[in-house]
Amino acid sequence: MPTAELILTGAQVRTLDPARPHAGAVAVRDGVIAAVGDDTDVRDWRGPGTEMVSLAGAHLVPGLVDAHSHPVWGLDMATGVDLSQVRDLDGLRGALAAASRTDGWVIGFGLDHNVFGGRPVHRSLVEDVLGGSPAFLHLYDGHSALVSEAALKAAGVDGPRAFVQRSEVVCDAEGRPTGHLVEHAAMDLVAEVMPRPSYEERRARLVELLSAMAATGLTGAHAMDLGDPELVGSVAEETVLPVRMRFAPWCMPGADREALEELVALQGRRGRHWKVDGVKFFMDGTVEGGTAWLEHADCHGQGTEAFWPDPAAYTAAVRQLHAAGVRTATHAIGDAAVRHVLDTVEGLGAGGRFAHRIEHVETVPDGTPERFSRLGVIASMQPPHTAYTRGDHGDEWSRRLGSARAGRAWRMRDLRDAGAVVALGSDWPIAPYDVRGVLATAREPRGAAAALGGLTGLQALEGCTTHAALAAGEAQETGRIAPGFRADLTAFGLDPVEAPADEVAQAPVRLTVTGGRVVHRGV
Template identity: 30%
Template sequence: MPETPPSTPSDAGRADWLLTGGAIETFDPARPPATAIAIRDGRVLAVGETAELEALAGPGTRRTDLGGRAVLPGFCDTHIHFEKVAHEFGYLQLRDARSVADVLDAVAARAARAAPGEWIRCNGDDAGWHEHNLAERRLPHGDELDAAAGGRPVFLYRRPDHGVLGGAAAERLRELLAGFSAEEWDPATGWLRGPAVRVVNDSLYRPGVHEQEHRLRILCEASRRLLAMGVTGVVDPGLPAAFEPSWELYRQAGERGLIAQRVWLMNRLDWRRPFQEEYERVRATVVPPPAAGGLLRPWAVKLLLDGEFTGAWMRPGEEQGEPGAGARYSEEELRAVLSLCAERGRPLCVHAMGAGAIEAVTRAVRAMRERLTPGQVSIAHAFLIDAPLIRECAELDIRISVQPALAYTYAREMRQAWGPLAGRNNPLATMAALGLRFAGGSDTHPCAPLAGASIAVTRRAWDGSSLGGHEALTPREALAMFTREAGHYTGSGALGTLVPGAPADLAIWARSPLDLAPQEWPGLRPDLVAVAGRAVWAPDEHL
């Protein structure tokens, strides 16, 4: 992309940066693709044909000849646990392991280059490894992990219901493990089962487990890895009861230039603590102003209204167990939090998997509709939403963030938990047809918008099974989830489009993903990424 460097400051009203000779995808249905885009003061100044935008160039304008390359809005992932993912990017990848010995060899190789006392962990949320893929059809034992790791703490997480701890790791977590039942924690094998797996996994992200400089370093690495996917914004649903330390981490990272994305951070209630205690904590939280040049913003309060697959709050007649067993909060508690958000003018994001939980949200919003602003309430996941609930959410302007990667990764767990109802998962095409706007997020690996968008088009799970092809989106609709619809979801106006006045968050691609088969999307990488009109990433690091 040949560039002419600026020689003098731009004239008043002229572009700071002019990109010409390309294919500009605006993701605004009212604006067709163009060949040029002009940027000034971090925002889009104009979009149109190269010849007409030449008039916006002054002697100080930076110019880029795109040479036919495509320009798309930067992607925004509306559900990614940024700090958590920063750790996971560096974990062991065991998807190719076919025996316990393979797993132990990987642990030993990591231990050989790990610092003394450094935790050795693996990524388990990508459907990549499972004991059924191992010749022994079992997880390693804790003593085997100790022998391979040379005394370093090892925790191998294999999806949300199984895991294994080495002895050194168990010693560090002795106090936490003391609260588990014999069914949840077996000291002899080191195996963890059920909800205890998530409790241990979450505990290792708490402040103080890792030194601040280590957290900042891996956050910087994660930021650049996401930039390499074209991700210019992330909505972080937060860690349980950890808003303040997460905010401070992101603030420091932003001030030091270690992260380049826009970040919206939620204040998440910890459902394992007494409701009143968490409610008072959120009430007492002093909401900070935007930081790091306006890229870091405090955003919604987050409430996990139900559990996950087996813990979803189903409607009467849909439950596999006791009615309402999946509810983590009562409707009175939901309304108390909603009332607080209405009083303070804060958005509320509700985790709701099952239709019972979604109904509870719509009832609460309808009852308090006069006190709420449009779009103040959103739902994360909404897996088992049906047509009547879709219409109601559209009428009430309840915004939705869907995570196609969750269905891709947890298709088996979903079918085991919901039986025939699983066929109703993520009814994206129906949602679009009925006028409900929804954004895209990841929540799990593969945490890449192009991968999530590809899943929304192909409707295929990791094992090749169908997720319901009749609910597939078109390629443009799928990419819009991570661009235009993400801007709408966060209430950020024209963010996620390339129209005059929109933030100039963009990615330049050798070929537009829209010109390629969706199956090819996950492997694509941009040639350059810019946030607020400033180039922040390129493959060769020379911007």
């Protein structure tokens, strides 16, 4: 073989390649794996310019991929004061009183619905500590926000609004906005008048974020939005992106044939380590926000409607994109939403197998995991979300659903046992991006999901490698350590399959390689 550019030696390599499950050394050339073997093979690969890296017994696995993340869109959402550690209303009020202002605004993110202790989300709960400042606080789910009276006035929002999608400016009995904005269209009313980071600030934050992601072992992310192609393209021209990104732009209710054709035209737009590939739909919202589409209403009588007011229009849009060869991913949390997406894919026939995926899948009845497997629909799930629930079902998610539905939370193991593809991710900035935490909580889910048990260590690793590759339609080019596959590699100081889950969550990351480039070196 030609001289390798990079050789990794002294490793315990878990290839996930059935042809050679284990090895000791890997050679890389032109961004792909050139050879897999043992240290005795190295002399045949090495040349004058070869970079040699001894892993000294570290465990090398295929590069880890976050199958659901928002690395660029999330830059705007994860702005201001981090409220993710706030646990009650007093803590929220204290955090807001001490928060710094951005052009006079109080901006925050990561606010847990459980902070309100079952009370309605209302600006009156925090208005007095804001000192009249406009405020925009993203709730952790990314589908709702709490805003102050001054923010509503700045946006000219003084009553209810009508939207094409299922969104709401929540109002009291007199028609006055409570400050609770539900779903994207409602939040956008205020977001459009908020301070926005400059291009230079966003660029610097993107580089910093991707580097921090790579330091946890991530080599790729399925970005479930369009991101900012100009920003990403500019950064990619100046430096090597440490995390490879695959963007899926949104298709919202009301999209006509021309809008769908524009989404088709976006496919294939690319640069080094990034591309547009796929389209993202929303079939519902979130359980905590009352917008998950459920077979039966939640405890507040909510959740009986789809995000697309006409679900048949969603089905028609998926059919048009499928006919154009475009892969789709659909946000579906509630059981009715999941059922409708499965019905839609079933209507596509055999050609729909492994071309379409459902994001989140938080609660589904018996029989549904087998249907995922039979239809070849990929389940894309985010184990860290389970931490927002409680084992005693005293959290907002569980209370809304009731014990029966909360008892079938995040059925990752049932899906795998049924033969379905289960790709794993974080949904950053909804949950932390650290892929080690994804692996750990996949094996030991939290809260309401704990009773069902988690994946094996191998299944969790596959969720961020081989199954993530299947979810992207890239199973023949990534997800395994084999000749001809991408040289995306992650080396840990312990075995991510055999080590206990709590140790995996803190595992030392010895090396991260993306596209044949070393993008992170651990100590």
